Amino acid sequence: MKKLKYILIFSGLALLSSCDDFLDVTPQGQLTTDVYFSDEESINDALNRVYSSINWRFFRLGTMYFTSHEFSSDDVKMNTGDVNFTSANTFTNNASNIYLERLWERWYQYLNDCNQVLQLTSKYSGPKATQYNAQARYFRAYWHFDLANVFGDVVIRDHVPAANEFNIPKSSQEDVYKLIISDLEYAAENLPTRQQWGQANLGRVTKGTALGLLAKVYLYKQDYANAYKYAKLVVQSGEYQLDPVFRNLFAIDGKYSVESMMPGHYIYQNIAGRLRNPYVEFQGIPGTGLGSAFFTPSDELVNSFEANDPRKAASIFNKGETIEGYTGTLNWSPGFQYANKKVIWPASQWPDADFFKQQLNLPFLRYADLLLIYAEAANETGNTSEALDALEQIRFRARGNKTFAAAGILPQVTVTDKAQLRLLIWKERRVELALEGNRWFDLVRYEKVSPGYTTAIMNSLGRTNFSFPKNSKFPIPSTFITNSNGVLKQNPDWQ
Numbered sequence: 105m106k107k108l109k110y111i112l113i114f115s116g117l118a119l120l121s122s123c124d125d126f127l128d129v130t131p132q133g134q135l136t137t138d139v140y141f142s143d144e145e146s147i148n149d150a151l152n153r154v155y156s157s158i159n160w161r162f163f164r165l166g167t168m169y170f171t172s173h174e175f176s177s178d179d180v181k182m183n184t185g186d187v188n189f190t191s192a193n194t195f196t197n198n199a200s201n202i203y204l205e206r207l208w209e210r211w212y213q214y215l216n217d218c219n220q221v222l223q224l225t226s227k228y229s230g231p232k233a234t235q236y237n238a239q240a241r242y243f244r245a246y247w248h249f250d251l252a253n254v255f256g257d258v259v260i261r262d263h264v265p266a267a268n269e270f271n272i273p274k275s276s277q278e279d280v281y282k283l284i285i286s287d288l289e290y291a292a293e294n295l296p297t298r299q300q301w302g303q304a305n306l307g308r309v310t311k312g313t314a315l316g317l318l319a320k321v322y323l324y325k326q327d328y329a330n331a332y333k334y335a336k337l338v339v340q341s342g343e344y345q346l347d348p349v350f351r352n353l354f355a356i357d358g359k360y361s362v363e364s365m366m367p368g369h370y371i372y373q374n375i376a377g378r379l380r381n382p383y384v385e386f387q388g389i390p391g392t393g394l395g396s397a398f399f400t401p402s403d404e405l406v407n408s409f410e411a412n413d414p415r416k417a418a419s420i421f422n423k424g425e426t427i428e429g430y431t432g433t434l435n436w437s438p439g440f441q442y443a444n445k446k447v448i449w450p451a452s453q454w455p456d457a458d459f460f461k462q463q464l465n466l467p468f469l470r471y472a473d474l475l476l477i478y479a480e481a482a483n484e485t486g487n488t489s490e491a492l493d494a495l496e497q498i499r500f501r502a503r504g505n506k507t508f509a510a511a512g513i514l515p516q517v518t519v520t521d522k523a524q525l526r527l528l529i530w531k532e533r534r535v536e537l538a539l540e541g542n543r544w545f546d547l548v549r550y551e552k553v554s555p556g557y558t559t560a561i562m563n564s565l566g567r568t569n570f571s572f573p574k575n576s577k578f579p580i581p582s583t584f585i586t587n588s589n590g591v592l593k594q595n596p597d598w599q
Contacts, residue, residue, distance in 0.1 A: 147224045147236060153217045154243050155307075158368035158468055166382035168207035169466070169541065170399065172254045172578060177544040178561055179405040179534070183390050183440065184398040195567060195575045199582035199598060207254065208581050211247050215261040218244040223264045238294035242309045242317070245287035246366075249321060252280045253545050256577040256595055271591040274580075281325060288318040297343050298362075306360040306367075312343035313365045316474045323477050324549055328484035335478035339494070344471040346501045351418040353470065354446040356453050356463050366469035372461040380460040387447045389421065391437030394430075394448075394459040401442040401539065404565070409535050412513040415502050419538050421445040428452070444539050467540050472498055476536065480529045488520050495529060498536055526553075548576045573597050 160166075167189070174180050175192035182193050191197045197204075221240035225233045244262070251258045257274040260283055265272075291314035298310045319334035338344065347353050347363040359367045370381050388395010401420055409416035421443040423436050429451035447464055455461040479494035495517050503511035519525045533546060551558040551572050562570035579598035 143224060147221060150217065150220045150224055151236060151239060154214070154221060154240060157214045157217065157243070157247075158366065158465075160368060160370050160382050160465060161378065162210065163377060163380060163382050163385075164203075164206055165210070166386045167203045168210060170386055171201070171203040172207055173541040173544055174539065175399065175544075176575065177547055178565060179402055179539060179543045180399040181402045181440070181442075182399055183437065184396075186398070189398055192578075195562075195570050197575075197578060199579040199585070199594065201579075201581070204254075204578055205581035205583050208251075208584055211251050212259070212261060214247045215244060216264065218247070219261060219264045234294050235296070238291045238314075239309055241287040242291035242295065242314050245284045245291065245314075245321075246317060248280055248284050248287075249317070252277050252284075253324070253548075254578050255580060259592070271588045273591055274593065281321065284321055285318065288314050288321065292318060297341070299343065307369060309366060310343065312338050312341060313469065315341075316344075316365050316469055316471075316477075319474065319477050319481070320469075323481060324545070326549070326552065328481045331477060332481035332485050332487065335474055335481055336490075338471075338474050339478055344474070346471055346475070346497065348501070348505055350415055350501060353467060354418075354464070356449060359465060361470075363471040364467065365471060365474065368465035368468060370463055370465045372455040372463055379458075381462055381464060383464055383466050384447045384462050385460055387444050388459060389434060389436065389443045389448070390440040392432070392434050394427075394434075395443075397437075397440075397443065400440055401444055403441075405534070405538060406442055408531065410514055413502060413535065414504060414513075415535055415538075417445075419445050419535075421448050446539065472501075472536050473533075473542070476529060476533050479532075480526070483522055483525050483529060486522075488522075488525070491525060491529070492517060492520075495532060498532060502536070551576070571597075 171189060171192050175182070175189060176195070180193065182190050184190065188201050188203050191201060218240045222237055222244075225236045248258070248260070257277050258280055259272060260275045260280055262283055291309070292311055295309060295311045295314055298306075298312060301308045301310060315334050315338045319331050319338065322328075322331035322334065344365055345362050347358070347361045352358045353361055353363060358364075359369045361367075370383060372379075372381065384395060386396050386398045387400075388397045390397040390400060406416070406420055409420075423434075423441045426434070427448060427450065431451075447462065449462060449464075451457065451459075453462065455463070475494045475497055479491045479498075482488070482491035482494065499514045499516065500507065503514050508514060508516045517525070517528055519528060530546070530550060534543060537543070547558045547561070559570060559572055562568070574597035577595055577597075580592065580594050582594075585592045585594055
């Protein structure tokens with residue numbers, strides 16, 4: 105069997121030679137050659153493209169992601185005059201937003217990459233073909249899920265389209281969810297665990313990844329019984345666990361932590377147009393030249409941390425702090441006090457001494473998120489003791505792996521009232537997962553669970569033009585509606 109070329113970086117980091125090249129590694133526990141792919145190289149290349157989507161190599165990805173995942177939330181303070189950014193924050197968006205247009209186009213390209221793998225393997229059977237398919241179907245579910253969260257009803261792409269299928273109507277969000285769930289069930293059934301993949305394949309999606317995303321999908325659907333079921337399967341499996349040190353999760357060498365369920369790994373390369381990490385580029389310290397700092401943590405986010413919570417110091421960089429090894433002067437822009445510390449690391453770790461080139465990646469899915477999903481679903485299904493136990497695991501790690509009695513901070517939660525405990529779990533999600541792309545989608549679902557919850561938050565911030573029926577989803581980009589010759593319809597509240 106030929107070596108499989110994976111988009112993985114493991115011990116002994118090496119640079120990729122171009123934006124589409126990948127390391128050559130032989131997987132541990134190599135599969136038998138009961139199936140021989142005459143076009144295996146094409147299949148490998150197609151699967152490499154699938155994985156490359158989460159390594160944030162495309163330089164505009166930050167504009168798309170932050171606009172749709174963060175800027176509408178209460179966790180950010182804007183620091184840019186770019187109306188395509190700020191309109192998401194001020195709820196003055198329109199269907200011509202260039203970043204939403206790019207997201208729609210790029211995410212559907214990613215779906216096509218997934219379907220290319222499935223098409224190439226369609227004439228084969230056996231365990232190797234199944235393993236390829238399981239990975240492709242996981243990512244197909246992931247991108248459909250993200251599109252549905254951003255836009256609501258979207259076009260389903262479950263195969264490589266024929267020439268007459270490029271313009272097809274949207275499907276209901278419920279039908280999109282049916283495909284997502286089917287793909288994730290297949291992936292969960294057929295993917296190896298993290299341990300089965302072995303050290304050489306850290307970075308691969310796993311059985312636990314698929315089960316974890318399935319739990320998240322059901323949580324978003326408010327199907328708490330299934331969210332509880334699948335989250336509990338992950339917890340009981342022992343496949344993942346919390347990293348002992350919270351800050352390590354975001355470090356340059358922390359991509360393959362035992363907590364990271366879906367790691368990407370941006371690698372700096374000296375290639376024109378690829379010189380800035382799109383995850384880092386739009387963050388940083390306002391006015392200093394260290395990052396564009398188009399947005400920073402909001403006062404509301406900073407104030408949501410409990411007294412002496414160590415996660416605050418690990419997540420929030422304060423005006424007056426210094427960066428180890430950096431000899432420049434940090435002249436902050438007036439009116440700004442905070443920066444996202446998850447992208448601020450010692451200057452010795454910056455390629456070419458350039459802040460923008462830090463080899464960091466967004467945490468797409470981690471075990472702490474899964475534990476909080478488990479806690480929330482357990483609370484909603486009456487399994488209060490399990491909810492409290494899961495919540496305490498998060499707080500135990502936050503205290504430095506100490507009990508409240510030993511640490512004297514972050515009291516153990518003992519509330520058993522469902523409504524009160526729900527709010528405490530939501531609060532924990534906010535600080536634990538700060539600026540990781542979850543808060544806005546959480547706020548959307550919170551309004552459904554507790555009508556008026558998110559509207560009240562927006563009103564308190566002076567964003568009184570917020571309308572949940574309209575602003576809970578973004579408009580379909582007008583370019584694609586026009587190009588569809590009327591087949592693709594705008595979301596009703598944006599017409």
